[in-house]
Amino acid sequence: MTPRAPDPARRNERSRQAILSAALDLIGELTYPKVTIEAIASRAGVGKQTIYRWWPSKAAVVFDAFMMLNKGGSSEVVLPDTGDFAADMRVVLHATVAEFADPRYASAYRALNTDVQDDPALAEQMLARVLRPTLEAVKERLRAAQRAGQIDTGIDLDVAIELIYAPLYHRWLLRTGPMTTAYADQVLDLALRALRPQ
Amino acid sequence: MTPRAPDPARRNERSRQAILSAALDLIGELTYPKVTIEAIASRAGVGKQTIYRWWPSKAAVVFDAFMMLNKGGSSEVVLPDTGDFAADMRVVLHATVAEFADPRYASAYRALNTDVQDDPALAEQMLARVLRPTLEAVKERLRAAQRAGQIDTGIDLDVAIELIYAPLYHRWLLRTGPMTTAYADQVLDLALRALRPQ
Amino acid sequence: MTPRAPDPARRNERSRQAILSAALDLIGELTYPKVTIEAIASRAGVGKQTIYRWWPSKAAVVFDAFMMLNKGGSSEVVLPDTGDFAADMRVVLHATVAEFADPRYASAYRALNTDVQDDPALAEQMLARVLRPTLEAVKERLRAAQRAGQIDTGIDLDVAIELIYAPLYHRWLLRTGPMTTAYADQVLDLALRALRPQ
Amino acid sequence: MTPRAPDPARRNERSRQAILSAALDLIGELTYPKVTIEAIASRAGVGKQTIYRWWPSKAAVVFDAFMMLNKGGSSEVVLPDTGDFAADMRVVLHATVAEFADPRYASAYRALNTDVQDDPALAEQMLARVLRPTLEAVKERLRAAQRAGQIDTGIDLDVAIELIYAPLYHRWLLRTGPMTTAYADQVLDLALRALRPQ
DNA sequence: TACTAAGCGAGACGGTACGTCACGTCTTTTA
DNA sequence: TAAAAGACGTGACGTACCGTCTCGCTTAGTA
Known part of the structure; x- marks a missing residue:
């Protein structure tokens, strides 16, 4: 049966x-x-x-709907590489801030972050198809920056990524403050102080 | 009536x-x-x-229940000050990691982070009685460290705090990796590179 | 549980x-x-x-609703006894024909006769609280008529009752013909030919 | 279209x-x-x-399925005529009791009696192809019995038929008692008392 | 010490959404 | 081109909780 x-x-x-x-x-x-x-x-x-x-659940529907918006559902994320890591990251973070400003994108993303708490399968999908592609792309860009001597070679890149991204997500999810490009710039400037060769 | x-x-x-x-x-x-x-x-x-x-809602009950666990409901948070900022923060972050390891604390906290998304009143309470007290205490400790010459005076302390805390919350909420004291140490080390006088 | x-x-x-x-x-x-x-x-x-x-089912609701109409829910049925069995039964059967003419009564009764087919519990209730009380009352009246010499003492009264009632119910349930007092009279006249002492 | x-x-x-x-x-x-x-x-x-x-409905399917069982679908019903009306009817009624004992026949018949309540087209078909052929055959046999002086000529044959058949259907549909040949005999005996010349 | 008003456990109430089932229609593929 | 397969829009099923309400029954504080 x-x-x-x-x-x-x-x-x-x-x-x-x-x-x-x-x-x-x-x-x-x-x-x-x-x-x-x-x-x-x-x-x-x-x-x-x-x-x-x-779909097995409302969360699964919302996930697919969100993926329709999020880079057209593609899991391939490629970051710009002009040779200037700081400038490239600034562009990327501003794009993230812009996405958060779209109410449909933002609401869907919030909903998913809610549902993820009690749905391990959804959590895995979010990680694999939303977070990881972006983080991997940033990691790749960081590696290039290391080769170019812009980032300290002793740095653990996984931690570096979260140093840059986590403050944005934290502020946005917990609404501890306004989500602006200025804030993104501040975070980036500070993070780069930690990452540059010393 | x-x-x-x-x-x-x-x-x-x-x-x-x-x-x-x-x-x-x-x-x-x-x-x-x-x-x-x-x-x-x-x-x-x-x-x-x-x-x-x-109580007006389930979320309000959970909030009160969580406050019963969280520092005994006290909103006063005082950080240790041995004169060594890095060592003091390490102690504090390890305590945070330990709290996240308590399943009742962790589940309640996750639940609140969920409910906060659609309940502005709860969001305000969380900010005022949970997040802000801690962040203020860290800010105070950062100021002392600035006076002691351990932290660059040009730093915006609000951003500094998030540089330290956000990665932990981000990893925990989104389950992007294991929640260990080793990770907390890595984040702290990196963040301190950004904050120290240069 | x-x-x-x-x-x-x-x-x-x-x-x-x-x-x-x-x-x-x-x-x-x-x-x-x-x-x-x-x-x-x-x-x-x-x-x-x-x-x-x-209520456990729609049928049970309909049953209670029907009982509200049917003699006010009372299970006690008493037939008139003027001493003339034929005349008394004529009154009773005319009352039955009148009930069938009430669309709410008739529709509910039809519905119950439908549901009874697949619901033994309902069947038992219908028998005990609707059919049996009437049939018992008729039986009692038949016994009195036997004592008065109007009905043959050799007759099985249970069969006698169905000889009188069944044609009415049959015609009504299967809609084999119009449900009139004239028809009731015809049936009664014929049945009495079978029942009278010979 | x-x-x-x-x-x-x-x-x-x-x-x-x-x-x-x-x-x-x-x-x-x-x-x-x-x-x-x-x-x-x-x-x-x-x-x-x-x-x-x-087929337009489930009831129509069941009707055709039932007709497959019921006298092979033939609408022609012919009753035996040995010259002894009582004996012939006894044979016929015993056959009816036997049909009711076949669970597939009985269940299908019950189902149809249910569906007929809200389906006038089906009711018409049931009347025309199931009930009427039998009733007409009995009527024909009754006429022969009248000519033979076994049945009173003053009797309305339509009512006579129902006096014989209705008690069986009534008991079977409403399950007021067991469906046996003995009961059929009792009903027939009593009915014949009403029908014989007096 | 009795009275009274509130909080209390219990749970029935009018609702809304759940996830499932079957309806009768439709579209696609196979024979 | 009928038939098998089965997806579709629809709507009822019976269940779970919602937040409100009404019961008696404690349990204080007032008379």
Whole structure:
């Protein structure tokens, strides 16, 4: 009596799009607990079963919806490399600040950070498809900067990355202060003091 | 027909304790969405109304329960000052790592970080009674270190604090890696490179 | 983990009445399969759970609603006894025909005769509280008629009763013909030919 | 854009048989509400559409399945005529009792008596193809008995028929007692008292 | 010492959303 | 082109909690 998985080939692409769009819209309009599966289905003009057929939970829907926004779902992240690490990182962090300013992106991301707390499978996906690609790209850029003599070669790059990124996420998630490019610049300046060769 | 606020003098302390303990126990045992008001009331041997009489939401109950654990509910945080800033911070960060290792503390804290996303009042309370006291104490210790010439005087202390703390919270909330004292030491070492006079 | 039965003392009589009335109204208006629990709850202005708390199934609700109509729920049935059995039975059968003419009574009765087919508990209740009381009363009246010499003493009264009643129910349930007092009279006349002393 | 009726010539007889057999099997195994179209299709190894293409409702399928059992689907009913009306009717009623004892026949018949309540088209079919042929045959036999002087000529034969048949159906549908040949004999004996010339 | 008003445990209530099932329609693929 | 397979929009199912309410029953503080 296995439930038998549905056949992806028969999947209705129009419905899939409608569901993800409805989810994003509702997340932007309502507080997350009010973004119910029923509300998404209703907004998308779709049966609830069509959601349950393809996603195991609301969180999974939101994840896919978020991935639609996040770099078009691509897991490949490539950072600019003009040869000036500080300038390149500044561009990247400003882009991050800009993403946080998009209410649909920000709300979906907050929702995922909430759901991740009680959903190990989602946590793994977030790590693998959202966080890790970015962190790996930064790490790669850091390595290039080390080769160029801009970053101390004795530094543990994994810690270096979090020194740069964590303050932004921390401030944003906990709303300890405004999320501005100026703040990003401050953090970056300070972090670079720690990373440069001494 | 104002509902007339309940009289705190007549409040049953035994019930209050039972509720907060039940909340903490359940948070440690169950996934947060299953920690319902009904479950707390039932576990505490208490009527639901007794919870609704004294707290506006589940999040408020969890907050009070968490405060019971967090430094005994005191909002006064004082950091050690042996004259060696690095050593003092190391002690403090190790204490933080230890708190994160307590499952009841950790689960309650995660739950609050979740609820905060859609509850501005709770967010304000978290900031004022949990985060700010610690951050202020660290800031104070940083100022003393500046006076002692251990920290560069040109540094914005608010950013400095986040450089030290954010990586820990980031790694813990997003589970990007293990939460160890070794990691805390690495972060602190790196951060201090940024903060010391140059 | 027994579900613990609800306490009848705390039951809301207003809700109970609203539910039974709503059920009867809907049965009179809609085809039986469209008389859903949700529709009853909605019409009664009541939560679904209030129905599920007190009744195990839609059929049970309909049964109680029907009993409200059927002789005011009383299980005591007493037949007239003027000394003339034929005349007395004619009165009784005409009353039965009149009941069948009430759309709420008739629809509820039909619904119960439907549900009874797959619900032995309901079948038992129908027998004990609806059919048997009437049949017993007729039997009692038949016995009196035997003593008065109007009915042959060799007759099996249980069969005699069904000879009188079954044709009415049969015609009504299967809609093999119109349900009129004239038909009742015809059946009664014929049955009495079988029952009278010979 | 009329849906265009399917062409009966192209109908797959193997599927038709499989559907009717599956329906009968399920009716014998499950409670009627659980005999769903999906269950029939699945059991028959047939697509749902193949059922919807050829039958308007579950009741229609069950009707056809029942007709397969009921006298081989023939609508022609001929009663024995040995010259002894009582004996002939006894044979016929015993055959009816035997049919009621077949669980597939009985379950299907009960199901139809249920569906008939909210489906006038089905009711008409039941009357025309199941009840009327039998009743007409009995009527014909009664007429012969009248001519033979065994039945009073003043009797309304339609009422006479119901006097004989209704008690059996009544007892069977409402389960007011066991369905035995002895009971059939009792009913017949009593009914004949009413019908014989006096 | 009795009275009275509040908090209390209990749990029924009107609701909303859950996740599942079957409906009847449709679309795609196979024979 | 009928048939199998099964996804789809729809809507009811029966359950779980929500937050409010109403019961009796303690349990203080007032008379």
